Amino acid sequence: METPVQQTTCYHCGTDNNGAPVFHDGKAFCCNGCVSVYQLLTESGLDSFYTMEDRPGERKYSADSEKFDWLDDPEASKALIKYSDEKQSLVSFYIPDIHCASCVWLLEKLPSLKKGILKSEVDYLRKEIRVWFNHTEISVRSVVQLLAWLGYEPMIQLSDLENEADSKKPWRRTYLKLGLAGFAFGNVMLYSFPDYLGLDLYSEYLRSIFTWLSALISVPVLVFSAEDYWKSAWYSIKSHRITMDVPLTIGIFAMFAQSAYELMSKSGSGYFDSFTGLIFFLLIGKLFQQKTYHAISFFRDYRSYFPMSVFVKIEDGFKAIPLAKLNKGDVIRVRNEELIPADSTLISEKASIDYHFVTGESAPVNIKKADEVFAGGRLKGQEAQFFIQKTVDQSYLTQLWNHEVFKQDKLTNHVSLADKVSPYFTWVILAIAFAGFFYWQSTDTMKAVHVLAAVLIVACPCALSLSIPFTMGSVLNTFSKNGLYLRSERIVDQLSKIKTIVFDKTGTLTESGNLPLKWIGRDLSDHEVQLIAAAAMSSTHPLSLAIVNFLKSKEKHFPDELVEVKGMGIKAVFGNKKVLIGSEKWLNSNGIEAQDYIGHATKTYIGIDEHLYGAFIFEQILRAGSAETISKLAQSGLKLIGLSGDTKPNSGPVKTLFDSFHESNFDCKPEDKLNIISRIKREKTDELVLMVGDGLNDAGALQAADVGIAISDDVHSFSPGCDGILQAEHIYRLDAMLQLSNDANKVVYASYTISFLYNIIGVTLAVLGLLSPLLTAILMPLSSITVLVFTTGMVYILSIKRKLV
Amino acid sequence: MEIIVVLVGFSITIAIGFLAAFSWAVKSGQYDDTYTPSMRMLFSDTSKTTNNNNHNHKKGKDQE
Numbered sequence: 001m002e003t004p005v006q007q008t009t010c011y012h013c014g015t016d017n018n019g020a021p022v023f024h025d026g027k028a029f030c031c032n033g034c035v036s037v038y039q040l041l042t043e044s045g046l047d048s049f050y051t052m053e054d055r056p057g058e059r060k061y062s063a064d065s066e067k068f069d070w071l072d073d074p075e076a077s078k079a080l081i082k083y084s085d086e087k088q089s090l091v092s093f094y095i096p097d098i099h100c101a102s103c104v105w106l107l108e109k110l111p112s113l114k115k116g117i118l119k120s121e122v123d124y125l126r127k128e129i130r131v132w133f134n135h136t137e138i139s140v141r142s143v144v145q146l147l148a149w150l151g152y153e154p155m156i157q158l159s160d161l162e163n164e165a166d167s168k169k170p171w172r173r174t175y176l177k178l179g180l181a182g183f184a185f186g187n188v189m190l191y192s193f194p195d196y197l198g199l200d201l202y203s204e205y206l207r208s209i210f211t212w213l214s215a216l217i218s219v220p221v222l223v224f225s226a227e228d229y230w231k232s233a234w235y236s237i238k239s240h241r242i243t244m245d246v247p248l249t250i251g252i253f254a255m256f257a258q259s260a261y262e263l264m265s266k267s268g269s270g271y272f273d274s275f276t277g278l279i280f281f282l283l284i285g286k287l288f289q290q291k292t293y294h295a296i297s298f299f300r301d302y303r304s305y306f307p308m309s310v311f312v313k314i315e316d317g318f319k320a321i322p323l324a325k326l327n328k329g330d331v332i333r334v335r336n337e338e339l340i341p342a343d344s345t346l347i348s349e350k351a352s353i354d355y356h357f358v359t360g361e362s363a364p365v366n367i368k369k370a371d372e373v374f375a376g377g378r379l380k381g382q383e384a385q386f387f388i389q390k391t392v393d394q395s396y397l398t399q400l401w402n403h404e405v406f407k408q409d410k411l412t413n414h415v416s417l418a419d420k421v422s423p424y425f426t427w428v429i430l431a432i433a434f435a436g437f438f439y440w441q442s443t444d445t446m447k448a449v450h451v452l453a454a455v456l457i458v459a460c461p462c463a464l465s466l467s468i469p470f471t472m473g474s475v476l477n478t479f480s481k482n483g484l485y486l487r488s489e490r491i492v493d494q495l496s497k498i499k500t501i502v503f504d505k506t507g508t509l510t511e512s513g514n515l516p517l518k519w520i521g522r523d524l525s526d527h528e529v530q531l532i533a534a535a536a537m538s539s540t541h542p543l544s545l546a547i548v549n550f551l552k553s554k555e556k557h558f559p560d561e562l563v564e565v566k567g568m569g570i571k572a573v574f575g576n577k578k579v580l581i582g583s584e585k586w587l588n589s590n591g592i593e594a595q596d597y598i599g600h601a602t603k604t605y606i607g608i609d610e611h612l613y614g615a616f617i618f619e620q621i622l623r624a625g626s627a628e629t630i631s632k633l634a635q636s637g638l639k640l641i642g643l644s645g646d647t648k649p650n651s652g653p654v655k656t657l658f659d660s661f662h663e664s665n666f667d668c669k670p671e672d673k674l675n676i677i678s679r680i681k682r683e684k685t686d687e688l689v690l691m692v693g694d695g696l697n698d699a700g701a702l703q704a705a706d707v708g709i710a711i712s713d714d715v716h717s718f719s720p721g722c723d724g725i726l727q728a729e730h731i732y733r734l735d736a737m738l739q740l741s742n743d744a745n746k747v748v749y750a751s752y753t754i755s756f757l758y759n760i761i762g763v764t765l766a767v768l769g770l771l772s773p774l775l776t777a778i779l780m781p782l783s784s785i786t787v788l789v790f791t792t793g794m795v796y797i798l799s800i801k802r803k804l805v
Numbered sequence: 806m807e808i809i810v811v812l813v814g815f816s817i818t819i820a821i822g823f824l825a826a827f828s829w830a831v832k833s834g835q836y837d838d839t840y841t842p843s844m845r846m847l848f849s850d851t852s853k854t855t856n857n858n859n860h861n862h863k864k865g866k867d868q869e
Contacts, residue, residue, distance in 0.1 A: 104845065124841040124844060179828065187817065
């Protein structure tokens with residue numbers, strides 16, 4: 001095709017058009033799919049989309065619309081609809097491909113692209129779209145199809161079908177509580193202002209009005225804003241535990257009771273300002289700490305990995321049905337790159353299955369007719385049919401999830417520092433309060449009651465309760481800037497106690513996905529490259545596909561004769577040239593002497609005519625920085641253990657790395673990994689174990705370890721159930737982050753000391769009967785603000801020291 | 806000094822007004838997503854006003 005314009009990238013999606021552009025409107029596109037999206041956008045007047053960013057469009061067309069057939073199942077589509085009335089329905093989808101402002105722009109223009117869509121709204125951080133549509137005009141399926149066609153295919157998971165409550169609602173409540181507390185704090189302080197200045201100018205009449213107003217405003221704060229604290233205190237007393245919320249609640253109620261007494265007896269203006277301020281600061285701390293990572297799911301199970309639907313054989317062809325309806329005895333059709341959802345046997349002649357998720361082994365397995373296939377295997381190459389032997393929830397992989405480690409939440413057994421301190425704290429405060437009460441009682445009963453209340457009020461552990469939220473909130477913030485997202489702030493405390501780290505190899509220490517190829521051997525002429533590519537193209541073996549991708553040959557040759565022997569290699573004859581691709585044995589059996597001169601794990605030899613030309617090497621490369629991190633971690637005295645689902649390598653960077661571990665295990669199956677973690681935990685019960693792994697096959701081990709961190713190339717899409725997700729490119733910061741979590745605990749101790757000092761001063765004054773509402777009004781916010789500034793400031797300074805900012 | 810009672814009455818009315826406005830804002834979902842609107846406000850609808858008047862027929866429906 002000859003054209004004056006030399007454009008190599010597609011106008012819509014920006015991908016290389018491989019020298020064969022499709023022209024439309026004077027612009028080059030890579031395929032007709034992009035052209036039709038372009039046409040739709042320009043017709044709808046949305047062509048300014050292309051002026052927004054360099055490469056706005058996403059290319060991911062699912063040409064096969066029958067993929068969404070299962071959405072026609074009324075039960076399935078009903079489960080996806082979040083809300084519905086006579087006029088409209090609301091669906092919401094998670095779309096991993098939302099990545100820039102123009103995505104938001106385009107997706108919010110859906111109503112002008114399709115009749116029947118009423119409104120669409122994107123939540124960028126959650127990568128979520130909410131679509132309101134007229135269900136009398138269009139179906140859920142057509143909405144999904146439109147999205148997929150635009151290049152934004154929604155990721156629908158089985159767990160979506162189980163209707164969950166709108167996760168945004170609890171946040172609204174926290175904001176409302178904070179708003180109310182802030183409103184009350186501001187107003188009550190205003191009314192207390194004359195008191196602060198010691199002004200006696202105003203009359204008793206005004207004072208009582210102000211005090212009554214303060215009391216009136218404070219009641220909703222106690223009932224609504226503070227509800228989490230007194231409810232939690234009540235529950236912990238009922239279960240015979242004393243958490244930090246207990247002394248806090250005692251303080252709050254003492255404050256309220258004393259203020260109510262002063263109000264009734266007209267003896268003072270009470271502690272309403274301190275009370276509302278305290279709740280306000282506590283709620284800010286809560287909001288600060290509760291910073292969660294919306295779009296990241298830490299609780300994925302096997303259902304997130306499986307497809308939503310399968311093609312089942314019926315009398316006349318195949319029909320897509322939801323996975324839950326798959327029965328034993330069904331015959332299913334699975335295509336290239338699709339997961340096999342249940343244990344089954346192969347009906348087709350042969351197939352190639354990649355068990356990477358299940359075993360961690362990266363090379364695919366070839367199977368033949370009637371062989372058993374396990375759920376979780378990914379089909380490579382030609383489509384195949386399978387006979388279902390077990391239902392989805394009874395399959396091998398799913399059974400792993402029934403292991404007992406998945407049934408307990410690790411954090412329920414975890415005792416945090418605050419939980420340890422609070423019983424002592426509560427009893428000591430109560431003892432001091434009553435000692436003070438009895439001391440004064442002999443002389444002045446009135447004063448004794450005041451002292452009792454004052455001690456309880458001033459000892460209220462507000463600064464203490466703020467220490468952990470603000471420290472851990474800042475640490476979580478630093479971590480997230482460095483690509484580590486933790487499930488809860490408690491994990492930071494756990495991380496600081498880690499003594500043993502277990503690393504998985506594949507995908508964690510080494511790069512996952514497409515292994516890079518390297519050619520070792522003599523220089524190849526263009527013609528030879530074309531012939532090798534043509535020979536490799538005739539095979540569906542992943543290694544052949546990798547070679548085809550690597551060579552990028554555009555010329556098409558067809559072999560005159562082709563022989564492929566499974567597990568050995570390919571022989572292709574082009575005229576008078578013979579091309580051999582395959583193992584050492586394959587070349588030897590065809591009269592070419594090939595010797596193992598490379599020593600790397602996976603390789604494919606190439607021979608042309610009677611000569612060995614060289615070999616393609618599939619290298620396992622270590623992730624950038626992982627070797628340095630390992631050596632730093634080893635230096636800091638941690639015990640390091642390596643696990644691998646692969647066989648032991650003879651040489652190369654992986655071997656060197658594994659030699660530096662204290663212990664290494666090869667050929668590990670998922671249960672082996674789990675058992676190794678359990679064994680380490682049994683040997684040293686008081687030392688915590690961190691597991692760093694990825695993928696489905698590590699899920700059990702991640703769960704069994706005290707802290708499980710999943711390494712992921714894309715934190716939003718693919719990681720098993722875990723306590724934290726670390727972006728793969730940030731693995732080199734792991735040692736610094738472990739140090740920071742250690743530092744964080746020290747910061748908490750230091751800020752505990754500060755708040756204890758405040759408490760000692762306050763309690764001393766209270767016992768002596770010197771504590772006035774004015775002093776309380778100064779002391780309490782001051783201690784809170786000191787702790788707040790100290791903790792966030794210290795964490796920031798330490799993060800700089802650890803080079804994490 | 807009694808005028809203060811009137812002023813306090815005013816001030817608390819205004820403050821309650823703002824509290825009500827805040828609670829309405831939270832309940833109508835304005836705090837659910839505090840990031841995307843910052844992107845949305847920068848979209849210029851130039852093409853829509855110049856060459857796309859015939860495609861605005863659903864604009865009224867856009868408002869929920």
